Amino acid sequence: MKCTKCNKKAVIDSPRLCEKHFIIYFETKIKKTILDYKLINEGEKIIVGVSGGKDSLTLLYLLQKWYENVEAISIDEGIGSYREKTLKYAEEFCKRNSIKWKVYSFKQEFGKTLDEMIQKLKHPCTVCGVLRKYLLNKYSRGYDKLAIAHNMDDEAESILMNFLKNNLGISSRLGPLVGTLRHKKFTLKVKPLYFCSEKEVITYAKIKGFYHFVGGCPNIAHSFRNKVRSELKKFENKYPGSVKALVYDFIKQLPRLKVYFRTDQQLKECEKCGEPTLKKLCNACLLLEKLKMLKKQ
Numbered sequence: 001m002k003c004t005k006c007n008k009k010a011v012i013d014s015p016r017l018c019e020k021h022f023i024i025y026f027e028t029k030i031k032k033t034i035l036d037y038k039l040i041n042e043g044e045k046i047i048v049g050v051s052g053g054k055d056s057l058t059l060l061y062l063l064q065k066w067y068e069n070v071e072a073i074s075i076d077e078g079i080g081s082y083r084e085k086t087l088k089y090a091e092e093f094c095k096r097n098s099i100k101w102k103v104y105s106f107k108q109e110f111g112k113t114l115d116e117m118i119q120k121l122k123h124p125c126t127v128c129g130v131l132r133k134y135l136l137n138k139y140s141r142g143y144d145k146l147a148i149a150h151n152m153d154d155e156a157e158s159i160l161m162n163f164l165k166n167n168l169g170i171s172s173r174l175g176p177l178v179g180t181l182r183h184k185k186f187t188l189k190v191k192p193l194y195f196c197s198e199k200e201v202i203t204y205a206k207i208k209g210f211y212h213f214v215g216g217c218p219n220i221a222h223s224f225r226n227k228v229r230s231e232l233k234k235f236e237n238k239y240p241g242s243v244k245a246l247v248y249d250f251i252k253q254l255p256r257l258k259v260y261f262r263t264d265q266q267l268k269e270c271e272k273c274g275e276p277t278l279k280k281l282c283n284a285c286l287l288l289e290k291l292k293m294l295k296k297q
Contacts, residue, residue, distance in 0.1 A: 012203045014240070019207055026204050030062060030192050037176040039190040044144035045069040047187075049136055050094075050101070052086030054205040054212075055149035057093055059193055061208065063147060064099055073139055073146075075132045076105035078113020082217055089212050104135050110288060114219075120294040124219040127287060134284035138275065140187040148178070150191045153198040153232075156243045159250050161228050172257040174250075180258055183267040183276040197243065 001010045003018035010016045017025055034040050046063055050056040050072040064070045074090050076083055087103065094101035107113050110131065118124040140146040155174060162171040173179050178189035193201065205211035220226045236242050269275065270282040277283070 011207065012199065014199075022203060023207065026196065026200055027062065029195055031066070033176055033195055034190075034192050037190075037194075039176060039192055040067065040145055040147075042067075043069070045071075045142075046145050046147055047071050047073050047140045047143040048147045049140075049149065050074050050090045051149075052088070052090035052093070052212075053149075054210070055151055055154075055193060055198075055201050057089070057210045058201055058205050058208070059147055059149040060093070060099065061097070061210070063192070064097060071100040071143075072102070073136065074101065074103045075135050076103055076107075077128055077132060078106050078115055079128075079217060079219065080115060082215075085212075089210070093210060102139065104139055106131060106135075109135060112291075117291060118219070121287070121291060125223045125225065128219065130283045130287055134275065134282070137185075137187055141185060143187055146187045146189045148189050148191050149193055151193045151196050151198050151201050152247050153229075153243055155191070155194060155250075156232060156246045157225055157229050159246060160232060161225060164228070165224075168257060169261045171250075172254070172261040175254050180262070181265070181267050181278075185269070185274075185276045186267070195247070 001013060001016060002008065003010045003021055004016050005021040006018060008018040008020075011019050011022055015022075015025060040046060040063075044067075046067055046069060048056065048060045048063060048070065050060055051074065060070070060072055072090070072094055074087055076087060091101065093099075105113075106117070110117075114124065114128055114131075117127055121127050136146060158174060159171060162168060162174075176191050176194040178191065179186070182188075202211060216226075232243065265278055267276045267278060270277045270285055271280050272285045273282060275282045275284070279286075281289070
């Protein structure tokens with residue numbers, strides 16, 4: 001398999017490019033996404049959500065390469081030995097590249113690890129997602145942007161999940177620039193890898209030497225997202241280009257979704273913790289209250 005640009009050995013089949021031309025292609029695509037959607041402006045202070053996986057390390061590497069004020073934040077949910085491995089990769093990467101890195105844990109913030117919480121609460125992915133987002137927003141305050149390493153496959157899964165659950169209102173919050181409502185305590189979230197396939201990210205991370213296969217989170221095995229992911233991959237294998245077509249068509253429809261689901265509601269502050277919410281209590285506080293009640297039973 002030869003590169004379509006120079007006839008050297010290709011490192012990826014679609015697009016069929018050698019290492020040199022693939023790097024140019026991949027980095028140019030991300031730069032274009034940032035510019036087209038005005039995700040990051042010069043001089044802004046950026047914090048990158050880093051798990052230690054291929055996507056987040058790729059994003060952190062590139063943003064540090066292109067911008068001056070870039071730091072990293074990780075959340076230790078407390079997931080057996082899984083998170084320990086990925087955080088080790090994140091720590092090593094940040095030390096090697098002289099990047100300021102902060103870690104916050106469920107145990108420290110909420111008194112329990114995720115493993116301990118899900119002994120009482122079902123749906124570990126929901127619990128994890130709510131509390132992780134809570135901490136990321138809380139500790140990214142003071143930065144101009146919080147960069148999240150969601151790739152095109154991740155977005156396709158979210159689009160399809162919301163469609164199957166009739167949650168198009170939630171889909172209106174998707175896109176390279178996340179959310180529809182704004183609040184002084186909300187750090188704007190951006191997704192520079194939005195148009196990059198998982199395969200492209202893996203290829204780039206392998207070339208750069210920071211791809212570590214640690215497997216998926218053990219809690220995702222029976223989740224709805226995992227089922228959608230599995231079926232979407234089967235469909236992509238049978239009909240190549242399906243994921244790209246889904247995301248690109250969604251982007252065309254997104255402005256209409258934002259208008260249709262536009263709300264006059266204003267975010268207020270949680271009566272308990274002060275974080276932004278549409279309700280009296282934010283989702284994190286509601287979840288933690290439920291956990292306390294279950295503990296007493």
